Amino acid sequence: MSAPLISLSWTDHVTGRQGFLVVDRLVRGVSSGGLRMRAGCTLDEVTGLARGMTMKEALHYNPEGHYIPLGGAKGGIDCDPRDPEAYDVLVRYLRAMRPHIESFWTTGEDLGLTQDIVDRAAAEAGLLSSVQAVYPLLDNEKAARRRLTDAFAIEVDGIGLDELVGGCGVAESVLAALDRAGVGHRGTRVSLQGLGTMGGATARFLSRAGLSVVAVADVLGTIANEQGLDVDALLAARDTHGTVDRSALRPGDRQLPADAWLAADAEVLVPAAVSYAVNTGNQHRVTARWIVEAANMPVLPDAEVLLAARGVIVLPDVVVNSGTNAWWWWTLFGDIGADADEAFAYTRRSMRALIDQVLARAEAEGSTPRAAAHAIVADRLPVIAERYGWYR
Numbered sequence: 600m601s602a603p604l605i606s607l608s609w610t611d612h613v614t615g616r617q618g619f620l621v622v623d624r625l626v627r628g629v630s631s632g633g634l635r636m637r638a639g640c641t642l643d644e645v646t647g648l649a650r651g652m653t654m655k656e657a658l659h660y661n662p663e664g665h666y667i668p669l670g671g672a673k674g675g676i677d678c679d680p681r682d683p684e685a686y687d688v689l690v691r692y693l694r695a696m697r698p699h700i701e702s703f704w705t706t707g708e709d710l711g712l713t714q715d716i717v718d719r720a721a722a723e724a725g726l727l728s729s730v731q732a733v734y735p736l737l738d739n740e741k742a743a744r745r746r747l748t749d750a751f752a753i754e755v756d757g758i759g760l761d762e763l764v765g766g767c768g769v770a771e772s773v774l775a776a777l778d779r780a781g782v783g784h785r786g787t788r789v790s791l792q793g794l795g796t797m798g799g800a801t802a803r804f805l806s807r808a809g810l811s812v813v814a815v816a817d818v819l820g821t822i823a824n825e826q827g828l829d830v831d832a833l834l835a836a837r838d839t840h841g842t843v844d845r846s847a848l849r850p851g852d853r854q855l856p857a858d859a860w861l862a863a864d865a866e867v868l869v870p871a872a873v874s875y876a877v878n879t880g881n882q883h884r885v886t887a888r889w890i891v892e893a894a895n896m897p898v899l900p901d902a903e904v905l906l907a908a909r910g911v912i913v914l915p916d917v918v919v920n921s922g923t924n925a926w927w928w929w930t931l932f933g934d935i936g937a938d939a940d941e942a943f944a945y946t947r948r949s950m951r952a953l954i955d956q957v958l959a960r961a962e963a964e965g966s967t968p969r970a971a972a973h974a975i976v977a978d979r980l981p982v983i984a985e986r987y988g989w990y991r
Contacts (some may be wrong), residue, residue: 603646604670609695611688616678618692621649623671625703627987629732630672631656631924633709634717636685637873640675644874648673648895655921657979658953658972665932666925668983669733672704680711681840686720693724705730707927710873710895713796713839714751714761730927737931749937750930758800758834760939761923766800767943768922768950769893772914773801773867774808775954776889782866785809790863790887792816793872795841797893797920799834801869806830816860816872817842823863824852841872861885870897878902885911892916907967915969917976918957922946 605622619642622630632652635645653671660668674696678688689712693700700706700721706729708714721729728734728744737743753760777784787810791798794815802812811827819842822828829849836847845854861868861877862884870876871893877885882902890898890906891914898906903913926942929935935945961971 603649605699606642606646607699608642609692611691613691614678614684614688616676616688618674618676618688618695619645620674620696620699620704621646621672622699622704623649623653623673625670626656626668626983627736629703629705629736630670631705631733631928632672632674633924634674634676634706634712634729635709636676636678636680636689636711638677638679640677642675644896645673645675648675651895651917652924653980654917654972654976655924657976657983658918658921659925659928659949660979660983662986664929665934666928667736667932667987669705669928672706673709674704674706686716689716689720690723693720693726697724697726700726700729701731703732705733708761708796730931733931738933743931743933746933746937747927747931750942753937753939755939758803760942761926762796763800763803763939764926764942764946765797765920765923766802766893767804767946768925769797769801769869769871769891769919770804770808771922771947771950772919772954773805773810773869773889773891775951776891776912776914776958777867779955779958780888786811787867788813788863788865789867789869790814790860790865791869791871791893792860792876792897793841793870793894794833794837794843795872797923798869798871799837799841801871801893802830803834810867813865814855814860814863815843816857818857819843819845820857821855821859821863822848822852823855823859824849825864826851828852863887867891870894873897875899877906879905882906888912889914892919895920903967903969913967913969914954914957915972918950918953918968918972921953922950925949 607620609618656668814823836844868887874896876897
């Protein structure tokens with residue numbers, strides 16, 4: 600693995616908190632990757648995420664499409680998003696990173712932040728948009744920006760389309776894996792860590808596909824019900840950070856320790872909250888057949904080796920949670936319009952094709968899905984570089 604193109608550390612002069620920006624590579628002079636905020640965020644973490652973004656972009660390369668993959672990047676701030684000072688730290692970070700955002704880094708919501716907060720802070724920091732670096736690459740900037748604005752204004756059942764497309768992609772990844780294995784949807788049990796933007800949307804789509812969500816974990820602990828949780832009621836009872844109001848629980852719902860989701864009696868585990876959730880010390884508790892990585896880097900490499908030896912299939916984050924990033928660009932570049940049905944259909948079709956390709960290659964080569972995804976990226980990056988260049 601080569602070193603990233605750019606690696607920056609920033610210290611907030613008011614609070615002393617640190618922030619980071621890593622650009623793994625540029626394609627046509629631009630990179631793409633969200634901005635996360637969490638206590639304990641590190642430069643190494645952001646570096647790994649930036650490399651993952653390069654892979655996500657390459658995996659969605661379609662030479663027939665309008666959307667042309669960008670390079671990979673990531674931003675991170677070591678601060679609890681619930682801290683009263685968090686928003687001001689965010690504004691100062693964006694102000695410090697303004698030259699990079701204006702020139703070559705397109706960013707948006709990630710762990711700990713929502714897009715409306717990023718947009719508000721970006722405006723306060725003097726930025727036109729968090730994705731303005733991509734504007735010069737658009738055929739019709741005005742129409743493209745209007746299309747994206749209209750798409751972000753769409754709500755489905757009171758939830759923003761931008762909050763749903765990522766979960767739609769994760770859910771379709773699960774369904775594609777089940778279909779490939781000949782496992783029926785109805786009654787297949789799912790345990791999720793996290794009921795925020797990604798986890799909540801994933802739970803919504805899976806439950807509507809007939810799967811049974813039997814456990815959900817948030818910062819207060821795990822909520823479990825062997826007969827299946829009322830997903831819609833839990834979604835309605837959560838706050839902006841994905842924490843569920845326990846007064847909304849039904850008599851049959853049990854409250855368990857925070858890590859109980861990992862050992863739930865379920866066929867599918869979906870870590871959709873924090874990185875490094877599954878490690879060598881707890882992987883033995885997993886009884887599920889599939890772990891589907893909705894969060895970034897939730898399964899540590901050494902743990903994945905042990906899981907693979909036990910026959911547990913890990914569908915990697917670079918594939919599974921790539922739908923949100925791709926939806927932004929499909930919409931902005933004009934592959935799809937500002938329409939929820941079109942967005943969901945395009946996301947499902949694209950994610951299913953990608954999962955099928957990854958699993959087929961893994962089976963053919965006797966490798967893990969992650970190794971197969973890496974191999975596909977290794978094939979595509981030289982093609983992208985040859986056609987578009989790394990920097991121009």
